[in-house]
Amino acid sequence: MIKEHKMYSVIxxxxxxNAFENDENIAWESxxxxxxxxxxxxxxxxxxxxxxPGCYEINDEDELVVKVGVRMYWTPGT
Ligand SMILES: [Zn+2]
Incomplete structure (x- = not known):
């Protein structure tokens, strides 16, 4: 039989x-x-x-903040 599995990825x-776009496993079981x-x-x-990693930065107060402005593409593994 063929069974469907629920998988999770991070977007x-x-x-x-997708965090795992270029990986062997593009999704995980939990x-x-x-x-x-x-x-x-x-x-x-x-x-x-x-x-x-391309979408956040650390501001002057050492806090993680989401970047504003133009979207930058981040390639996994760089
Ligand atoms: Zn991003």
């Missing part, structure tokens, strides 16, 4: 890139492991949303 709330893998490649959570 950037700003540029909509939200936790999906986030762990994204976090390991530099992703961050800001106010409950998820952002790729």
């Amino acid at each position: 950037c709330d700003r540029c909509k890139i 939200e936790g492991s999906a986030w762990e893998m994204a976090y390991a490649s530099g992703w961050q959570k800001i106010k409950g949303r998820h952002y790729c």
